[in-house]
Amino acid sequence: MKGNPRQKALQILTSLFQRGKQLRPLLFSAYGDLKQDDRALLKEIVFGVLRKKLYLEWILRGYLKRPERLRPATWFNLLMALYQLEYLSIPDYAVVNEAVLLEKRHGKNPSVVNGVLRNFLRKKTIPPLPEEPIERLSILTSHPAWLIKRWIERYGEEKTREILEINNQEPPLVLRVNILRSSPDRVIKQLKEDGIVAEKTPCSPVGLSVKAYEDFSSITKLIGTVYVQDEAAQLVSYLLNPEPGKRILDACAAPGGKTLHIAELTGDRAEIIAVDQNPLSVRLMEENLRAGKYRSIQIVQSDILKYKPDEPFQMILVDAPCSSLGVIRRNPDVRYRQDEKGLLEFQKKQLEILLHVSGFLKKGGVLLYSVCSLEPEETTEVVKLFLNKKGDSFIIDRRPVSVIPDSMISSEGFFSTVSFIDEMDGFFAVRFKRL
Ligand SMILES: C[S@@+](CC[C@H](N)C(=O)[O-])C[C@H]1O[C@@H](n2cnc3c(N)ncnc32)[C@H](O)[C@@H]1O
Known part of the structure; x- marks a missing residue:
């Protein structure tokens, strides 16, 4: 990716929303040859716009006659400029000049950009917010209304407000x-x-x-x-409680955060097969493996649904693909990518993977299912559906693990962490034991 921090920020935002690209790889490729200060500005603008997007769009619509006519590059350029004017201590004239320059290079409407920003600076008014409380909260906190609604039903309004606030803060x-x-x-x-x-x-x-x-x-x-790696993700590997000498499958392993931790917990003396289908993440996992000089991990690039081992395993970790709605504070774009229908698609995939790998486990073995989401479709409902099919040979293993506080394990044996109580990412996990 070429250009100055603002050019790169604009490319990232348009690639995220126009082409469905992932935030982290875009960010790392944009850092390229940028100096430390420019990297910081790039990240501040991208993360800032993502954390305030619905609010900034609300303002912007108030300054446009036909918002739907703007090209995406112009739209995001204006959001970036509004973010800088509202939240950063960059002089107004510099923000406007940079936005107009950027528009000359990447958009078609420098006069619109100039006009809108100067008009905003003159008036500094914000269009009246909707009366309806969820719509209002949605704009003020830049979270989609459907998500706020379900969180209020689950946690109540006060806790939901806390989650929304934490999701918009820089995480530790x-x-x-x-x-x-x-x-x-x-x-x-x-x-x-x-x-x-x-x-x-x-x-x-x-x-x-x-x-x-x-x-x-x-x-x-x-x-x-x-x-x-966030502390919640670290606790997942402790919950597996891996031991030296065991044959362990990490079914959705890349980029390898938990795989490496499992190797560390076993003194690099287990036999770990790390499977993932994504070539880019597998390459990253290979680099991580080299950097730490691990010897007990073998990487297999494959769709886990097509993978068939020669021998069964004593432990299996399924850190499944999920909505990532528990890690919004680290991935602020996630909130705009998901919807309720999508959660059911994840559920289908999660169940499919669990059922497939459950056939690779030895009797008495442990199957750990985890996701960085707390949505019921991807957590308790997956457990229920799995046990509906496999309840005769699998039970939930409630055995306590010394590192994990009792408060994180429910009476059903579900591990979960929530940002507003544990000050960690939102994770869910459950340990199944094969009878
Ligand atoms: C939550 S991430 C795993 C994170 C990893 N365990 C860690 O701690 O670093 C889920 C992973 O599942 C992989 N995945 C999704 N569907 C898969 C499939 N059918 N077969 C293999 N891997 C899959 C994705 O490529 C992604 O890397």
Whole structure:
């Protein structure tokens, strides 16, 4: 991707919404040769627009006669400029000039961009918000109304407001220390030498929460020794409770966050088969494997539904593809990608994968199902559907795991973390045991 931070931000936003591309790969490819400050500005604009999109669009519509006529590049250019004017301390004239320049290069309407932004700066008014409470909250917090409605039904209004607020905040940077190569104390010391403050996480014994950092390169230096992974995701591998010598299948493994953690928990002395169908993520997993010098992991690039092992496994992890609605604070675009119909499509896929791999498990073996979503379609309903079919040979294994607080396990044996209680990403997991 070529250009300055604003050009790249515009390309990312149009690629996300016009071409359905994924945010992280776009961001990493856009960073390219940009300097640290420019990377920060690029990320601030992209994440900022995504976190405020519905609100910014509400404002923008108030300044346009025929909003539907604008080309996407012009639309996003204007959202980016409004975001900078409303939330960043960049001088107004610089924001307007940059937006007009950008429009000359990528759009067709520099005079519209100039006119709208100058009009906004003159009036600074925001069109009256709808009276209907959910519509209003949807605009003010930039979350789709259907999601707010279901969360209010599940958590009540107060908690939902908390979730919406957390989803729009910058999440903490959490690392997992590779205990095969270092220890949390050693890494804390190393980071301190670079002026970075990190603290141990409350539950995961290998987690570090980075309190303040200016320059990510001090953390990049530690690749192989640390892995960026939220504490909730770390707890999933503890819930599997893997042991050395076991044959373990990680059915949806890439980019390998949990695979590597499983290898670490077993002292790199298990036999781990890591399957994933996505070639790009598999390549990333291979790089991660090389960086940490793991020996117990074998990567297989395949659709898991077509995969057939030579021998059965003692443990299987299905960290299934899901809506990712539990990790909106890290992936602010997710809220605009999903809808209720989509949740049922994920459910179908999740169940299909679970049923397929359940046939690869030895008697007495453990099957762990996890998703970074708390929506019932992808969590409790999948468990119910799975047990409807396999209830004669699988039960939920409620065995406590020392690292995981009791409060995270329900009476049915469901593990879940929620942002407003646990200060972690939203994860769901359940341990099945084969009889
Ligand atoms: C939630 S991500 C896994 C994250 C990974 N476990 C980690 O901790 O880094 C789900 C993964 O499932 C993979 N996937 C989706 N459908 C699949 C299939 N039919 N066969 C294999 N992998 C699949 C996706 O490519 C994606 O990498």
